[in-house]
Amino acid sequence: MKIAILGSGLMGAALGRVWAQAGHAVTFSYARSADKLARLADETGGAHAPVSQAVQQADAILLAVHWSRVDDVLSQAGDLAGKLVLNCCVPLDEANETLVFGPDTSGAEELARMRPQARWVSCFNTAPSESFAPVLARKGQGPAPHLLTYGDDPQAKRQAGQLIREAGFEPLDAGGLRTGRYAEPFAMITAVLAYGQPGGPALTYRFTKLDR
16 A cells, blocks of 8 residues: 655654555655655655655555644645545644644544545544554554544545554544544543653553443
8 A cells, every 4th residue: 555644753754664564655745854754765665755746646644743734734735535544633732732622623523624525534643653663563462452543434444444453553443533522632641641651651552341
C-alpha cells in the first residue's frame, strides 16, 4: 500500500517507520525542514514529496499535524475525494494545553466538515508515539493493546484496521466520528498518564468485559 504521511513530528515519523517495516511504500510530506523529510525517507527506504503529489499517489493518508496547521495542510492536499484518511490529530490550542472543541463537536467531526468527500477514520490519537516501537516489537507475544478507532465509513474502518493490526495494536471500534467528542478528552487522559506518571511514556491500554 502507498501511504502518505502528512506531518513529520513524533506521530508521523513513528508511524511512518512502523508501516515501512511492514512493507508499505511510505512518502513523507509537510515539514518545516525539507532535510527532515529527506532523513525520514532515507531511514525508512521511503520517499518524500510535496503534499499534493504525496496525496495524489497514496492509497491511504495519515494526517499527523498540530491542529494549528490543519487548514494549511488541507489547502495543499485538495479535496481528498475518495481518499482513506487516518486522523491522529488531537485538536489542541497553540499551548498544547486545552482542546479547542467540545462538548458539542470534535476535531474528527470538524475535519469531516472541511473535507466531506474524504473517508475519515480517527485512530492512534489515544496512544503516545513512544509506544509504537515497543508495541511492534511485542507483536504476537500475547494480547495486543487496544486502539480506539472511530469513523462513519465501515469499509474505511476495515482498511484502517489492517494498518492498525500491522502496527501491533487491536482496533477497538468505538462508533462514528461523533465519538471524537469523548475520545479526544480521553486522549488528554492518556497523555497525562504517559507523560505525568512514573515509568516512561510508552503507555498502552486494553479494555476487558468481564463475564457475569
